Amino acid sequence: MSVRRLPVYLVLDTSGSMRGEPIQALKVGVQSLISSLRQDPHALEAVHISIITFDNKARLLMPLDSLETFQTPLIECPQSGATMTGAALELLCQCVDKDLKRNTATEKGDWRPLAFLMTDGSPNDTALYNRMVEEVARRPFATVVACAAGPKAKLEPLKKLTPHIYNLETMDSHSFAGLFMWVSSTVSSGNRTLGASSSIELPAMDPPPDFRLPCPPPEIQIVV
Amino acid sequence: MSDILQQSKSSPTLQEFLPALAETLSQLHSENSAHGNLGKDIAPWLDESTAKFDPTKFRATASISDDLTIEERKSRDVADFVEHSIFWISSNSQDEPFKVCNHPNSILPPLFLKLLESCSTPESLRLQTMENFSELLKSEYIQNSEQPANAETSSLPVETTAAPLPPTPRSPNIRIALRNGTAGKPYSVEGGAIAGRIAEARGDDPAFASISHLQLPCDSGLNFDAATGAVTGTPTRPLEDVLLLDYAVSPSARSIRFEVSLLINPDPASLWKDLDPSPEAPYQKASLAHETFNYPDFKVIAASRRGRSHANKGDFRDDDFAVGYAEKTGWLVVAVADGAGSAKYSRKGSSIACTSCRDWLVGNLNAPEYQYVGTSKQPVMDSESQPVRPIRDLLYDAARLAHDKIERESQNPSESLPEPPTLRNYDTTLILLLMKKMGDACFAATFSIGDGGAGIFTSPQDAIPLTLPDGGEHAGQTTFLTIPSSLSVKPENLEKRYHNEVVQNFTAALSMTDGITDPKFPSDAAFADSACWSTLWAELEPTLESSESLLEWMNFFSPGNHDDRTLVAVLPNPSPTAE
Structure with missing residues (x-):
């Protein structure tokens, strides 16, 4: 008998501007996210993770895999290039x-999936992005969280995607560690809220209860 | 290549290779200096020691770390040196040597490695690879330089990406990770799998490749069998480690050291905490509840226990049950409810739902009109012809009243709450089961809102489900007593929620929350399948000696199923005292 899965999609910006310390910090952050989720018994059984990266194109770096068997992939970024956030959301919907x-x-x-989008810029494929924001809204995500990292990240496009936006002012390993610890507690809490009981009613019957996000760590500035 | 490997008596050392390498390099230097791209790459390290590069005085030494003795340096494996990227050369013994790999963009070390590994003797290096090496160098350099469009498939063990990244000097750009394991679960990586995968990644012949050594932590519970290359065992503890592994292209070749990562997950069962809820919180509820009821016609064994997911966070049990008996008419009333995990006062919602329905139903069913359900030949009550309110409507009324009572609680809480609650804070499911003996037969009726379910056994092998699945499209989606649409009087809603049966051979009836039905009936189809019910019965029957033993059984471990569990079993009373 298969366990009901809680799919978690990490959609990560690997555009040229992430090169250097930010990409390293991101890698460490993803690794620590996986490690800390492995300490949560509910997450260890239910959480499945998929990683999508995007720069001048979007790619499925790691298809959905259980936390138990998940092997963190190499995350690389090119020297330069566009930020195809729309293409990433398109791929997310396909996945x-x-x-x-x-x-x-x-x-x-499955449990309704969670998605985390991290970007340090703004979409270059605006038309596709705007279309995909609507597509994402049609998918049964329990919650979508966007993280705007660094000074160049534009908040306006992200506001169309989700009310849950967090801002990382700097892109060092400390900030990313804070972000991913928080992502981890969000996943765990989603896991608990959704997983602990038969708790989400049919969408057709009533609007779902607000997904309760835990308090973010001090390094993360709440924008909305 | 395999011919050479088989002929060679022992693998050559770096010392033996050096003259051949020096010759190769100097020849390449002179041949290719005209080639712009090659020149650029070689220049940073060849030209620095001046143009007076003299092949006859060429000297190369190598070391991995400074704590190696001279003897060790002599015998150290060539590939190992190159792989570890500290490779010193100078044009004569007086010159200060410098590192080959200190130029970060140099692609030469991986090429050296490839070159050296493809030859097992210095002679074969001279004879076979002069041309190959030159070609290799050219194609590889061009591929990794500014014109990636010209790239051809590389024969090197270098992971080439679309981005024009210079390959790192470390030759094994092969990331090796053993499959993850979990503490307490048998683990195995079959013999040859690791060597095969490395060989495949490097372009070696998997038929000859082998792993001579893999250092596993001694108390890990895992063992490496050098003869087969298999890793087997049952991990004793969680682990996240980088291990060293010695790989050989062929049995006679010097081994190459790789790092390999291994992750052993904790046993999920070991991570659950058992925390008590706060004693100050409103609506206190015991984490465990159980009771045995002996009635004239029925024996009822009931138990309810807090799920691991709640115990882990110090939350209350949200499930509840209530059992009652209308003594004048012989009706048994069983209510089971599961408070929603997302609703903060659902433990109170489930409690109100159960007790309110039981009390109201017992009170009403004690009326003399309900003495007879009908004849044994025509037992089912027909709403048109019966003079009393039909059972279906009675059950609906009970649920309706429970809903209203919860609504009143939300408007005027019986305990002091930090902030005014909403009705949805009390979300709960409800399964009502009524039973009555009719001579040898038995009548059973249910009314259910939400998941969980009930069923009646006519023999240990046969059961009839008494409820329909009430889930949504995604996991955990269901409906609640507290949602108005669940109490709609539309016929399609009532038909879905009400069910009755008359059985001739009553063995047992069960009413359960989803903490039991989810692990025991993995799908809606399984819930309709007698085989699943009979498996459950075989497991359950021995535990029904007492409510304590039932409660104990309900602690079973099922991955992903850690919700509160409540089960009420109704059995025929072996010593009926009244009819």
């Missing part, structure tokens, strides 16, 4: 459509 198991007569479905 969710493909990955997500719904309840059927013979199989229990």
Whole structure:
């Protein structure tokens, strides 16, 4: 019998501006996220992680895999290039459509997925981005969180995507560690809220209860 | 290549290779200095020791670390040196040597490695690879230089990416990670798998490749079998480690050292904490509850326990149950409810739902009109012809009243709460089960809102589900007593929620929250499958001696299923005292 999965999508900006310390800090952050989730018994059984990176194109760096078997991939970034955030969201929607198991007569479905978008710039593919924001809203995400990292990150496009936006002023390892610790507690709490009981009612019946986000660490400035 | 490998008696050392390497290099230097791209790459380290590069005086030494003795340096494996990127050369013994790899963009070290590994004797280096090396160098350099468009598939063990990144000097750009394991679960990596994968990544012949050594932590519970190359065992503890592994292209070749990462997850069962809820919190509820009820017609064994997911966070049990018996008419009332994990006072919602329904139903069913359900031949009550309120409507009324009572609690809480609650703070499911003996037969009726379920056994092998699945599209989605649409009087809603059966051979009836049904009935189809019910019964029956033993059984471990668990089992009373 398969365990009901809680799919978690990390959508990470690897555009040229991330080169150097930011990309290193990001790698360490992702690794620490995985490690800390492994200490959460519910997460260890239920959480499945997928990593999408985007620079001048979006790629599925790691298809959805259980936390138990997950091997952190190499995250690399090119020397320069555009920030195709729209393409990344397009890929995210494709992945969710493909990955997500719904309840059927013979199989229990997944928990509603979580998505985290981290970017240090603004979308270069604005038209696609705007279209994909609508597509993301049509997918059954329990929550979408956006993180604007560094001084060049534009908040306006992210506000269209989600009300949950967090701002990292600097892109050093300390900030990223703080961010990913927080992501971890969010996943754990989502896990608890969703996983502890049959708690989310049918969307058609009522709006779902607000997904309760834990308090962010002090390094992360709440924008909204 | 394999011919050479088989012929060679022992692998050559770096010392033996050096003259051949020196010759190769100096020849390349003179041949290719005209080639612009090559010249640029070689220049930073060749030209620095001046143009007076004299092949006859060429000297190369190598070391991995300074704590190696001279003898060790002599015998150290060539590839190992190059791989570890500290490679010193100078044009004569007086010159200050400098590192080959200190030029960060140099692609030469990986080329050296490839070159040296492809030859097992200095002669073969001279004879075979002069041309190859030159070609290799050219193609590889061009591929990794500013014109990646010209790139051809590389034969090098260097991970080439679309980005024009210079390869790192470390030859094994092969990341090796053993598959993850979990503490307490048997683990194995079959023999040959590791060597095979490295060989594949490097372009070696997997048929000859082998792992001679893999250092596993001694108390890890894992063992490496050098003969087969297999890793087996049951990990004793969590682990996140980088291990060293010695790989050989062929049995006679010098081994190459690789780092390999291994991750052993903690046993999820070991991570659960058992925390008590705060004694100051409103609506206190015991984490465990159990009771046995002996009635004239039925024996009822009930138990409810807080799930691990709640114990881990110090939350309350949200499930509840209530059992009652209408003594004048012989009706048994069983209520089971599961408070929503997302609703902060759902433990109170489930408690109100159960007790309110039980009390109201027992009170009403004690009326003499309910003495007879009907004849044993025509037992099911028909709403049109019965003079009393039909059972279905009675159950609906009970649920409706429970809903109203919860609503009143939310408007006027019986305990002091930090802030005014909403009705949805009390979200709960509800499964009502009514039973009555009718001579040898038994009548059972249910009314359910939300997940969990009930069923009745007509033999240890056969069961009839008494409830329909009430889930949504995604996991955990269901409906609640506190949502108005669940109490809609539309026929399609009532038909879905109400069910009755008359069985001739009553063995047992079960009413359960999803903490039990999720692990025991993995799908909606399974819930309708007698085989699943009979498996459950085989497991459950021995525990029904007492409510304590049932409670103990309900602590079973099932990955991903850590919700509160409540089960009420109704059995025929072996010594009926009244009819």
